[in-house]
Amino acid sequence: MAIDRLKWYRLHSWAGLKLSLLLSFVLVTGTLATVSHEIDWLFNPAMRVQPPVEPVEYHWEKFYRSARAAYPQAQLLNIDAPVDSQFAAEAVAMDSSGERFRIYLDPTTSQVTGTGRWNNWQRFFRQAHRHLMLPLALGITIVCSTSFLLVIALVTGIVCYRGWWKGFWKIPRREQPRAGKRRDRQSRRFWGQMHRLLGVWSLWFIALIAITGIWYLLELWGLNAQYPPPLTVASVTSLEQPAAETLAGTVAAAKHLYPELRIRSIQLPRSAGDTLKLTGQAEALLVRNRANHLAFDPRTGEHLETRRGDRLGFHLRISEAADPLHFGAFGGRITKWTWFFFGTLLSALSISGVYLYGLRTVNSARAVNGSWHFAWRDMGRWKWLAGLLVGLCFGMTAVLFS
Numbered sequence: 001m002a003i004d005r006l007k008w009y010r011l012h013s014w015a016g017l018k019l020s021l022l023l024s025f026v027l028v029t030g031t032l033a034t035v036s037h038e039i040d041w042l043f044n045p046a047m048r049v050q051p052p053v054e055p056v057e058y059h060w061e062k063f064y065r066s067a068r069a070a071y072p073q074a075q076l077l078n079i080d081a082p083v084d085s086q087f088a089a090e091a092v093a094m095d096s097s098g099e100r101f102r103i104y105l106d107p108t109t110s111q112v113t114g115t116g117r118w119n120n121w122q123r124f125f126r127q128a129h130r131h132l133m134l135p136l137a138l139g140i141t142i143v144c145s146t147s148f149l150l151v152i153a154l155v156t157g158i159v160c161y162r163g164w165w166k167g168f169w170k171i172p173r174r175e176q177p178r179a180g181k182r183r184d185r186q187s188r189r190f191w192g193q194m195h196r197l198l199g200v201w202s203l204w205f206i207a208l209i210a211i212t213g214i215w216y217l218l219e220l221w222g223l224n225a226q227y228p229p230p231l232t233v234a235s236v237t238s239l240e241q242p243a244a245e246t247l248a249g250t251v252a253a254a255k256h257l258y259p260e261l262r263i264r265s266i267q268l269p270r271s272a273g274d275t276l277k278l279t280g281q282a283e284a285l286l287v288r289n290r291a292n293h294l295a296f297d298p299r300t301g302e303h304l305e306t307r308r309g310d311r312l313g314f315h316l317r318i319s320e321a322a323d324p325l326h327f328g329a330f331g332g333r334i335t336k337w338t339w340f341f342f343g344t345l346l347s348a349l350s351i352s353g354v355y356l357y358g359l360r361t362v363n364s365a366r367a368v369n370g371s372w373h374f375a376w377r378d379m380g381r382w383k384w385l386a387g388l389l390v391g392l393c394f395g396m397t398a399v400l401f402s
Contacts, residue, residue, distance in 0.1 A: 005159065005160050008156045008159045008160050009156070009160050011152060011156050012152070012153060012156035012157055012160055013357055014152075015149045015152035015153045015156065016149070016153050016350065016353040016354065016357070017353070017354060017357055017375065017378060017379055018379055018380065018382035018383075019146065019149060019382050019385070019386050020350060020351075020353070020354045020375075020379065020386070021379075021383060021386035021387055021390060022142075022146060022385075022386035022389055022390060023146050023149055023150075023350055023386075024347060024350045024351055024354075025128075025386075025390050025393075026129060026143055026146050027343065027346055027347040027350055028347045029125050029128045029129040030125075030129040030209075030327075030343060031340060031343030031344055031346070031347055032125045033122075033125040033126050033129045033327065034327050034328055034329075034336055034339045034340045034343060035336065035337070035340050036121050036122035036124075036125040036126065037083045037084075037087070037122055039121045039122070039125075040116070040120050040121045040122050041086070041087060043121065044104075044114070044116050044120075045114065046088065046104040046113045046114025046115065046116060047087055047088050047090075047104055047113075047114075047116065048086060048087075048088070049082070049085070049086050049087060049088055049106060049107060049108075050086070052085035052086045053082070053085055053107045053108055054085050055081075055082075055085070056107070058081055058082075058089065058107060058263075059110050060079065060247060060248070060251050060263065060266055061244050061245075061247055061248035061251065062110035063079050063089055063091065063105050063110050064076070064079060064091075064244050064247050064266075065110075065244050066105055066110050066111055066112050067079070067091040067093065067103045067105065067112065068241070068244075070103065070112045071093055071095075071103065073095070073096055074093040074094060074095050074096075074101075075093060075094045075239075075241065075270075076091055076092075076093050076241060076268050077091075077092045077093060077094060077100070077267075077268055077270060078091070078092050078265055078266060078267050078268060079091045079092075079265065079266045079268075080092075080264065080265045081107075081263070081264045081265065081280075082107050084332070084333060088104040088105055088106060088107065088113050089104070089105040089106075089107050090102055090103070090104055090105070091103040091104075091105065092118070099118070100118035101115055101116065101117060101118055102115060102116040102117070102118065102120070103115055104116065119400065119401040123401075124397060124401065128393055128397065129143070130143060131143060132389055132390075132392065132393040132396075133392070133393045133396035133397055133400065134389075134392065134393070134396065137220065140216065140217070140220050141217065141220065141221075142389065143213075144213045144214065144216045144217035144220070145217065146213070147209070147210045147211075147213030147214045147217070148210075148214070150206050150209060150210040150213070151210045151214075153206070153353075154203065154206045154207060154210065157199050158203075161196055161199070161200075164196075164199075164200055165200075167196050167197060167199075167200045168197075168200055168201065170193060170196070170197060171197070172190050172191075172193035172194045172197060173190070173193075174186070174190050187359055188356065188359040188360060191352060191355060191356045191359060192356055194352060195349065195352045195353055195356050198345050198346075198348055198349040198352065199349055201342075201345060202342060202345050202346050202349055205342040205343075205345070205346055206346060208325060208326075209326065209346070212322045212325055212326040213326070215318075215319075215322050216322065216326075219319065219322075224319070225313075225315040225316040225318070225319040227290075227307075227316070230274075230275070230295075231275050231295055231304055231305050232273035232274065232275070233273050233274075233275060233297050233298070233299075233304070234273065235297075235299075236269075236272055236273050236274075236297070236298065236299060237272055237273070238272050239269060239270075239271055239272050239274075240269075240298070240299070241268065241269075242268065242269070242276055242298040242299065242301075246276075246296075246298065246299070246300070246301045247266070247276070249301040250276060250278060250294070250296045250301050250303075251263065251266075251278065253294075253296070253301070253303060254278050254294050257294060257303060257306060258282070258292070258294055258306060258308070260282040260283055261278070261280050261281075261282045261292055261294070262280045262281050262282065263278050263279070263280040264279060264280035264281060264289045265278075265279045265280065265289050266278055266279075267279065268298075269298050274298070275295040275296060275297065275298065275304060275305075276295070276296045276297070276298040276301075277293050277294070277295050277296075278293060278294045278296075279292060279293040280292055280293075282308065282309060282310070283308075283309070283310045284308070284309030284310040284312070284317075285330070286317075286320065286321040286324045286325065286330055287309040287312070287317070287320040287321070287324070288320055288323055288324070291307070291308075291309035291312060291316075291320050292307060292308060292309045293305075293306075293307045294306050294307075327339060328340075354372075354375045355371055355372070355375065357371075357374075357375050357378070358370070358371025358372055358373070358374045358375035359371045361374035361375070361378065362374060
């Protein structure tokens with residue numbers, strides 16, 4: 001049976017054009033979210049460590065003492081290891097008015113280097129990409145639904161591009177203007193080649209982002225794998241910050257109880273009865289820090305629970321793998337910057353597709369109006385919906401982050 005490529009092309013254009021404002025916004029914010037810690041590092045000198053400090057066994061007790069001494073009236077919520085060798089460690093605290101803020105600590109001396117806002121660039125890109133600053137259920141549903149557009153664009157693009165596997169090294173070239181040949185046709189040819197080149201190099205990444213995005217949607221609407229309810233300590237009836245000696249004892253105990261665990265975060269009690277948790281990475285691949293943890297009594301330091309990522313059930317392992325795969329957060333700076341690079345390609349693929357559609361429309365209509373004009377026109381009513389959602393995101397950002 002012959003393939004009607006015109007119909008497949010129309011479906012490809014529909015998926016890439018109608019909600020292109022929203023799709024491009026989601027792709028760009030997701031790309032920047034992968035390096036959002038680095039963006040904050042550029043803007044906040046307190047996060048910088050010079051010379052770089054390679055990962056070591058951090059002095060968690062000293063971090064704790066320094067943060068408490070600097071801000072004795074604040075409630076410490078958690079302490080996190082440095083993101084990379086040039087980053088300070090970070091403690092998240094809550095002041096007397098209930099506002100969260102960040103305390104940065106030198107990983108070598110454990111001294112406070114400064115503070116930062118809770119609502120920083122990392123929070124903005126994470127929340128904008130995840131749910132457009134809208135209520136979680138609504139926002140996640142909208143964002144994750146764009147994954148279906150990626151699936152349609154992926155399948156139809158492969159069908160429409162004959163011999164796509166030969167296109168990895170077809171470098172676009174701008175032709176020299178020739179008499180009698182329209183300049184916009186030359187532009188269409190160049191951008192068509194560029195769009196196909198970006199597409200073939202992004203195939204695996206499109207599939208990965210689409211699959212994990214659809215998985216997030218399924219998790220939201222009933223497929224979410226649940227951990228057992230967190231333990232509580234019935235004897236602790238009031239909220240108290242654990243003693244520094246108790247925290248030091250739990251870190252020492254962790255080395256014996258779970259020697260493979262590389263502690264990345266300490267979660268402090270947030271309400272009466274909460275345990276003191278040490279989380280991090282161990283043998284299991286593609287899991288978040290929470291998959292490996294040790295829970296302790298915050299008063300006595302008694303060990304209460306151990307959770308190992310390599311012993312999780314199949315469903316939980318799939319659920320845990322979604323975030324590391326979606327953001328490239330499983331291999332340090334190498335995977336992080338690889339994901340940023342391919343996220344940039346995917347964002348450019350989306351934007352170039354809209355521009356290419358406009359160029360083709362200009363050619364077919366033999367019109368004098370610009371290609372963006374035709375692309376905007378043919379988005380139809382969908383552009384107002386997409387524009388509204390993006391506008392709401394920025395509006396909610398102004399309210400929440402001010």
